[in-house]
Amino acid sequence: MQEGTFHLPPAEGPDLPGAGHGGMRGIRRAAGRARHSLVNSPLTRRIIIINLIALNVMVAGIFYLNATRESLVVQRAAALVAEAELIANVFEARMRQAPGPSALLADEGAVAASLASLSLRNGIEVFIFDDGRRLLGQTRGSRAGASLAVLGEQPARRTPVSNAIAFVWDGIAGLFTPASRRSSPTLDERLRTLVQRTLAQGTVIRTELDTAGGAVISATAPIRHGGAALGVVAVASPAGEIDALVHGERERVLQMFVVALAVSVGLSLVLSSTIANPLARLAEAAELGRERNLGGTGEGRVRIPDLSARADEIGRLSRALSGMVAALYNRIEGNEQFAADVAHEIKNPLASLQSAVGTLRRIQRADQRERLLEVIEHDVRRLDRLVSDISNASRLDAELVKEDQESFDLLQMLGNLNTHLAGTAALREIDYITDLPAGPIMLHGLEARLAQVFVNLITNAISFCEPGDAIRVWVRERQSRVLVVVEDTGPGIPEEALDMIFRRFYSQRPEQSFGDNSGLGLAISRQIVEAHGGVIWAENIRPTDADPTSEPLGARFVVGLPA
Incomplete structure (x- = not known):
């Protein structure tokens, strides 16, 4: 599915039975509204029944505990005694x-x-x-x-x-x-x-x-x-005098009961309309999306009714469903874009391979054949690296959800990485400097995944440095945030590429390093950091902030994580 396949249905126009798919949509929507009317709503019936049970219990209690008859009997008996004694x-x-x-x-x-x-x-x-x-x-x-x-x-x-x-x-x-x-x-x-x-x-x-x-x-x-x-x-x-009086009192109670019954049913319908109708609209939107998915009609995006203005649970549900649907569509669009990018990235080495193989059949000189074989081998390694990185990137979302987060010491993890990567930097005659505070810094997350982020940043810095350059890794705590900074004295980053370097398959490498990287490392790093509720950005190190046009002294990558 490509991005261009998403379109909204027409905002106007009759949905007639003979109007093709539009007419069928109108019929289905009308049937859905009929199914969720107040009369046929199980929630409405439940609200009315519960309210009527309470009302009937109250009236029955009035009849059971009513002292009208007893009080009237006492009054009439006292009057009769007085009259009998008077006569x-x-x-x-x-x-x-x-x-x-x-x-x-x-x-x-x-x-x-x-x-x-x-x-x-x-x-x-x-x-x-x-x-x-x-x-x-x-x-x-x-x-x-x-x-x-x-x-x-x-x-x-x-x-x-x-x-x-x-x-x-x-x-x-x-x-x-x-x-x-x-x-x-x-x-x-x-x-x-x-x-x-x-x-x-x-x-x-x-x-x-x-x-x-x-x-x-x-x-x-x-x-x-x-x-x-x-x-x-x-x-x-x-x-029957007392019975007539009590009967009259009971009739008045029953008349009030009928009035209260009508009011209770009316209020129940009003209450149900504020609960059942919005829920029915939300359910209808979800069912419509399911029918589209099952039928493969592709009639446009599922639009959740906007009930976010309500300050109750239904408003919360509407906002949650809208956010969930938006996230799903963003994920779908991201996957589509990722698939398009993957196809584009794989097509380049395949085209190079096809050209090299076709040329190899016509070349007779041994040195030229050897050079073409090196090109083929380079493209095969590039494809292998690309497929491996694409596989890791495609599994990352699912693994971030499935893996259990635990508490770990950030400084201990960085210390282990520094011990390992300092040796790699020393082989290339690059100074490796660390500045870590004393005492542990406890974080809650996926230690292995965050370690992958810092390995990517540090190895990326090493790849851009030359003998005599330096790399500095330092950590600072800022209120509820922890900042991990990786700096280098390499060539820096072009200003126009500071944001693009975190995009998938984007690579700002020297020409001699073409094909050695897939361009997914920083994109994966940003995905992992954001999954932990953090931020990551890149900037250039300049001799003075007053002169943004001055040549950079190196690059700086900053990772901010919640403490």
């Missing part, structure tokens, strides 16, 4: 005015008249029993606006949703209603059972009195005369 006091006062103690209770007309004179709130029922449990009279209150039960008589405030919920609620509650309640006797029969207890103990309260009309609250008080209990006043709340 008993009324009868006791009239008994004191009657000719005989039991004359009033013996006259059902008088009892009815006394009950008729009472002002009772709407729905309340009053029963009068004698000491033999015989019902003497009863009445029902009709004072409008005085009953709490009117709260349950407002159907206009109910909504279809609340009615449906109430219907379901009543159906479920009916399953757990005891059979005794569904076949309960009448209210007066239930109150009659309390007469003897009231005569013996005084006021009696029953908060759960089951009747055919529903549960009621009752209070019974004795009617006394001269210290003796002659009758009983029984006051009962309207049937």
